Amino acid sequence: MAGTPLNLVSTSLSDGITRYRAACGHYGRPVGRVLARVFPPGRKPGPERRVLMGDDPVATRELLAAFNAAGTDELVLSWHDADVDVRTVHGRWESFAAALGQAASCA
Numbered sequence: 001m002a003g004t005p006l007n008l009v010s011t012s013l014s015d016g017i018t019r020y021r022a023a024c025g026h027y028g029r030p031v032g033r034v035l036a037r038v039f040p041p042g043r044k045p046g047p048e049r050r051v052l053m054g055d056d057p058v059a060t061r062e063l064l065a066a067f068n069a070a071g072t073d074e075l076v077l078s079w080h081d082a083d084v085d086v087r088t089v090h091g092r093w094e095s096f097a098a099a100l101g102q103a104a105s106c107a
Helices: 010-026 047-052 057-070 086-106
Strands: 035-038 074-077
Touching: 010 057, 047 057, 057 086
Parallel strands: 035 074
Antiparallel strands: none
C-alpha cells in the first residue's frame, strides 16, 4: 500500500490489508508491517470519534482489538491539531490511557 491511510477503521482497514497482502503474494514481494494512522480530532462527531478519544473504556478496548484482528502491526494515534495546545494533547493521552486501564479492569 503506498503511503499510510488515515482514519481507516473496521471493514475498510481489514479489506485494505487483505488486498495488500494478496498483492504482495501475487508479485512475490515480502509483506511489510502494516501501520494504521488515526487522527481522532479529524473524525466527524460520533461513536468512533468518542471511542478513539477514550470516552468509552470498554468500546475503546474493543476498537483496539478490532485493529489487531484486521492485521494492523502498529497503530499511531495523534490528538494534536492546530486549535489545541500541548496541555490539551497531554490530557487526551491521559484520558485514553485511563480508558484502557478501566477497560482492562472490567475484563
